[in-house]
Amino acid sequence: MTTPSKSKVSAADIDGEAGPSADIVVKGRNVEVPDHFRIYVSEKLGRLERFDPTIFLFDVELQHERNRRQMKSCQRVEITARGKGPIARAEASADSFYAAFESVTAKLESRLRRSKDRRKVSYGDKTPVSVAAATAALAQDDSLGISPDLAHDLEADKESGPGRIVRTKTHKAEPMTVDDALYEMELVGHDFYLFHDKESDKPSVVYRRHAFDYGLISLV
Numbered sequence: 190m191t192t193p194s195k196s197k198v199s200a201a202d203i204d205g206e207a208g209p210s211a212d213i214v215v216k217g218r219n220v221e222v223p224d225h226f227r228i229y230v231s232e233k234l235g236r237l238e239r240f241d242p243t244i245f246l247f248d249v250e251l252q253h254e255r256n257r258r259q260m261k262s263c264q265r266v267e268i269t270a271r272g273k274g275p276i277a278r279a280e281a282s283a284d285s286f287y288a289a290f291e292s293v294t295a296k297l298e299s300r301l302r303r304s305k306d307r308r309k310v311s312y313g314d315k316t317p318v319s320v321a322a323a324t325a326a327l328a329q330d331d332s333l334g335i336s337p338d339l340a341h342d343l344e345a346d347k348e349s350g351p352g353r354i355v356r357t358k359t360h361k362a363e364p365m366t367v368d369d370a371l372y373e374m375e376l377v378g379h380d381f382y383l384f385h386d387k388e389s390d391k392p393s394v395v396y397r398r399h400a401f402d403y404g405l406i407s408l409v
Contacts, residue, residue, distance in 0.1 A: 211238060213247045220253040226286065233294050234268075240301035243273035251286055266293045270301065275373045277301055300376055307372070362392075370395045371403055 213231050215222050234247045248269040254262070262282035266289040269278040277300050281292035364387040365373075374382035374395055381396040386407060393407040 211244045211247055213249065216248075216250045218250065218252040219255065220251055220286075222251060229287075230290065233290070237270070237294070237298055237301055240298070240305045241270070241272050241274065241277075244270050246271040254282075264289045266290050268293055268297050270297060274304065275376050277304065278377050304376055364390070367393075367395060367405060 211234070213227075213234055215227050215230055230249055234249075237247075238244055248271065250267045252265045252267075254265065262284070264284065264286045265280065265282040266286060267278065267280035269276060277297060279293050279296035279300060281289045281296060283289040283292060362385040364385045366387050370382050370384040370386075370393070373384075374380075374397075381394055383392070383394050385391075386393040389407055391407045391409075393405060396404045396406070398404050
């Protein structure tokens, strides 16, 4: 198992100018992250803070895929933005870390922008909107209709063989409504979202169906 290298970018790293107020942690797996790339990351992410001033941490992970058959998408970048609201994340792959980072920041900006617009609708005009209306303009980030996480794990399955768990994640199960679960699912760009249903008090899953329809599964 490769131990990731970590580095933290501060405002002082950017040529003495005022940098982003949020902390930025850059981690590399199978790759060493040079200082000039860390500064580039800090400059780009600093521009995203205007969509959510409560963001206090950008967690950036770079991963190099050593498989030569995946040269066109061998550099992978994942960004997780943590603030007072729901966590926003995005990932992208390309033939260079710069290209992957440009792609992933565009995705993250789109999600943060939608979140900001949703807050304006929900709290600015004091007019509640349905989930269908709030997500009517959303489209899948992946042209194949699957999430970036799922696509990455499918590639891992090809290399390691079937029947293996290639990724494990845990998260806090704060009770929430179905409406909130759908919102968070859209924000992180997944096709499903596991949550603790506030109304039924049961573990439940919302998932994406055709077009903009959704499904709900609850344990009995």
